[in-house]
Amino acid sequence: MEISGLEDEYRLAAGMPMLLYVKRPAPNQEPGLAKMLDDIRATGKTSYREFTTAKELEWLLADDLAVLLSESFADATISTWALRPSSAAPGESGRTKLPSGTVTFLLTDIEGSTQLWESEPEAMEVALRRHDRLLAGVIEEYGGRVITSRGEGDGFFAFFPSAVAAVEAAGVCQLRLGREEWPTGIALRVRTGLHTGEARLRGRDYIDHSPINRCARVRAAAYGGQVLLTNATRDLVAGRLGGGFGLKQLGEFRLRDLAEPQLIFQLTHADLPADFPPIRTLAGRGGNLPLQVTSFIGRARELEQIAAALGEARVVTLTGPGGVGKTRLALQAAGQVSPRFGGGTWLCDLAPVRDVAGVEDAVAAVFSLAARAGHTTRDVMVEFLRGKQLLLLLDNCEHLLDGAAALARTLQRSCERLVILATSREGLGIEGERLVPVPTLGVPGADADLAAITEAEAVRLFAERADAVKPDFAVTDQNAAQVAAVVRRLDGIALAIELAAARVPAMTPAELARRLERSFGVLAAGRRGADPRHQTLRATIDWSFQLLTEPERRLLCRLAVFAGGCTLEAAETVCGGDGTDLDTDIVFELLARLVARSLVVAEEHGPESRYRLLETIRQFSEERLGEAGEIERWRARHADYYASLLPRIRDQSHDPGAEVLWARLSADQDNLLAAWSWAIDIGKVDTAFFDAGRLRAQRGQD
Numbered sequence: 001m002e003i004s005g006l007e008d009e010y011r012l013a014a015g016m017p018m019l020l021y022v023k024r025p026a027p028n029q030e031p032g033l034a035k036m037l038d039d040i041r042a043t044g045k046t047s048y049r050e051f052t053t054a055k056e057l058e059w060l061l062a063d064d065l066a067v068l069l070s071e072s073f074a075d076a077t078i079s080t081w082a083l084r085p086s087s088a089a090p091g092e093s094g095r096t097k098l099p100s101g102t103v104t105f106l107l108t109d110i111e112g113s114t115q116l117w118e119s120e121p122e123a124m125e126v127a128l129r130r131h132d133r134l135l136a137g138v139i140e141e142y143g144g145r146v147i148t149s150r151g152e153g154d155g156f157f158a159f160f161p162s163a164v165a166a167v168e169a170a171g172v173c174q175l176r177l178g179r180e181e182w183p184t185g186i187a188l189r190v191r192t193g194l195h196t197g198e199a200r201l202r203g204r205d206y207i208d209h210s211p212i213n214r215c216a217r218v219r220a221a222a223y224g225g226q227v228l229l230t231n232a233t234r235d236l237v238a239g240r241l242g243g244g245f246g247l248k249q250l251g252e253f254r255l256r257d258l259a260e261p262q263l264i265f266q267l268t269h270a271d272l273p274a275d276f277p278p279i280r281t282l283a284g285r286g287g288n289l290p291l292q293v294t295s296f297i298g299r300a301r302e303l304e305q306i307a308a309a310l311g312e313a314r315v316v317t318l319t320g321p322g323g324v325g326k327t328r329l330a331l332q333a334a335g336q337v338s339p340r341f342g343g344g345t346w347l348c349d350l351a352p353v354r355d356v357a358g359v360e361d362a363v364a365a366v367f368s369l370a371a372r373a374g375h376t377t378r379d380v381m382v383e384f385l386r387g388k389q390l391l392l393l394l395d396n397c398e399h400l401l402d403g404a405a406a407l408a409r410t411l412q413r414s415c416e417r418l419v420i421l422a423t424s425r426e427g428l429g430i431e432g433e434r435l436v437p438v439p440t441l442g443v444p445g446a447d448a449d450l451a452a453i454t455e456a457e458a459v460r461l462f463a464e465r466a467d468a469v470k471p472d473f474a475v476t477d478q479n480a481a482q483v484a485a486v487v488r489r490l491d492g493i494a495l496a497i498e499l500a501a502a503r504v505p506a507m508t509p510a511e512l513a514r515r516l517e518r519s520f521g522v523l524a525a526g527r528r529g530a531d532p533r534h535q536t537l538r539a540t541i542d543w544s545f546q547l548l549t550e551p552e553r554r555l556l557c558r559l560a561v562f563a564g565g566c567t568l569e570a571a572e573t574v575c576g577g578d579g580t581d582l583d584t585d586i587v588f589e590l591l592a593r594l595v596a597r598s599l600v601v602a603e604e605h606g607p608e609s610r611y612r613l614l615e616t617i618r619q620f621s622e623e624r625l626g627e628a629g630e631i632e633r634w635r636a637r638h639a640d641y642y643a644s645l646l647p648r649i650r651d652q653s654h655d656p657g658a659e660v661l662w663a664r665l666s667a668d669q670d671n672l673l674a675a676w677s678w679a680i681d682i683g684k685v686d687t688a689f690f691d692a693g694r695l696r697a698q699r700g701q702d
């Protein structure tokens with residue numbers, strides 16, 4: 001079938017919000033259309049939904065509009081916050097400091113607003129003016145700031161420094177809306193979502209949209225008259241709400257596009273309606289795949305190959321050198337096939353696990369399982385997983401091949417519906433394993449024209465990441481040849497390309513190409529024999545490292561002692577402060593710059609951000625630390641910090657907001673274990689005997 005018309009439309013609309021509504025192509029009849037849809041899905045930028053009834057379509061539309069809206073709002077936040085006083089980092093003059101810190105977002109909209117506009121335009125005009133005045137008044141009264149009012153859905157977007165004030169304001173809005181005398185025929189029913197998160201930099205000037213998106217998803221789940229909030233907000237307000245307000249837990253729900261299930265609460269009050277239909281969420285899927293904040297590029301063929309392999313083999317291993325993109329590809333593939341797995345898709349990262357014996361515990365921890373009297377961890381795990389149709393993603397197996405292989409064999413034998421997707425530099429070497437080698441990203445040939453250059457995967461990745469740090473960056477006739485030279489020089493290795501693209505604010509592609517040519521000549525010389533792609537990556541990491549300032553380097557190296565990432569507070573206390581040469585106050589600034597250079601990954605975790613090194617970078621940093629003879633020093637500080645975190649959490653465990661600490665504790669399990677095993681290895685008794693057992697018992701009683 002000829003589909004060029006549709007394809008052209010799609011291309012012409014690039015960069016604009018699009019809604020494609022397609023009847024499922026019949027197998028074999030419309031291969032062109034099927035391929036086009038697959039390509040669109042593979043870009044990873046589309047929200048691809050299936051629906052069967054008109055009602056479902058209506059919900060999907062309402063939902064997607066809500067997110068679109070929140071994204072345009074998010075841009076508005078930049079201009080507001082940019083007015084804040086700037087604080088220049090050492091060595092960088094006068095850059096505007098965008099918001100950092102935790103705020104509570106409030107998003108509202110009017111249920112059925114479009115219909116009301118159609119049926120009662122004049123009355124709606126009047127009603128809406130009152131609505132606007134009322135909401136703006138309450139938000140201001142409670143110390144909030146309106147970012148935008150009257151978007152699509154006639155909603156408000158505001159943020160509050162205080163979570164309690166935000167929640168009370170949302171409740172007071174509902175109470176006053178309920179008491180308002182509306183013009184005939186119009187009763188405005190407002191739905192509200194609240195979420196607390198960190199307003200965060202991405203790259204140099206961007207706000208991370210994920211907390212705002214989460215808030216929009218929560219709002220989209222609500223009905224008119226209902227106020228919903230996330231557990232992040234609940235944790236900060238529990239027991240502290242005045243004005244007769246209370247909270248009711250509705251349970252854990254899967255919201256569209258959010259990887260982890262969200263615990264949702266409803267605001268209650270004697271004068272507000274209490275009973276609503278079950279909230280609108282994505283049912284059925286489960287798992288713990290992390291939300292990816294950067295876009296996914298290309299890989300259509302590999303995704304197809306992996307999807308097919310997962311249907312045929314019970315253990316599929318993606319192999320390839322570090323930084324080539326195995327983990328990212330595995331996450332994307334797992335997300336795509338997740339509808340096939342009723343038991344969910346679950347990620348277990350083995351990078352922080354030190355020895356073979358720890359593999360089972362790491363997998364058990366993913367499902368919160370532990371050995372119990374008379375049953376080993378393995379027994380408990382097998383019993384739990386048996387019969388479940390579940391995809392287990394075992395990431396970073398290379399340093400524990402035997403342990404991963406033994407576990408995969410056991411699970412293969414005892415849990416007949418479980419499928420394992422592993423990533424590793426080499427295969428696990430077990431029977432029935434299907435290997436899928438992950439190639440480097442496609443690079444343009446030496447004689448490629450502009451179109452061919454911009455379409456190459458490696459160039460697309462470079463352009464996307466460069467655009468994130470330098471918003472006006474584009475591949476043009478002027479720079480295309482140099483960009484092509486850069487990605488060719490980097491062998492299409494995803495991580496190397498990200499590191500180079502992060503330098504675009506300071507260097508043009510031509511300068512980059514020259515610099516790489518020069519430093520690689522030096523760096524790669526005399527390293528024969530190893531995998532050339534490995535050499536390229538090493539050289540790129542080395543090069544990015546050389547370009548860092550001295551304090552940035554110090555921080556990066558020290559971050560290598562964390563297992564599974566850390567909070568800002570942990571980075572400040574372990575890597576800086578008393579007895580070190582880094583001032584606590586500058587750690588955040590340094591961290592933000594390392595994030596901008598793609599050397600550190602920032603992730604949203606409940607109300608807190610966590611900072612993590614990709615495993616390849618962590619190993620590199622650890623080596624540098626080792627060369628300086630400093631590993632033990634920073635491990636000791638790491639262990640001290642985590643040992644002192646536990647009693648602190650215990651002391652505060654009944655204070656309001658203690659849940660935030662619990663959330664931190666659960667995210668820090670790998671760090672606690674690392675601290676503990678270090679202390680035991682070294683015979684450091686005080687640290688080794690920190691009181692983990694008592695904490696567990698106490699948590700059980702809460």
Ligand SMILES: Nc1ncnc2c1ncn2[C@@H]1O[C@H](COP(=O)(O)OP(=O)(O)O)[C@@H](O)[C@H]1O
Nearest residue numbers: 295296297321322323324325326327328494495
């Ligand atoms: N197809 C892709 N699209 C976008 N980013 C990618 C892609 N492949 C890899 N990356 C990015 O490149 C970096 C290295 O990839 P990763 O999956 O961690 O490599 P590996 O697991 O092979 O070491 C990560 O920051 C990742 O997000």
Ligand SMILES: [Mg+2]
Nearest residue numbers: 326327396423
């Ligand atoms: Mg990996």
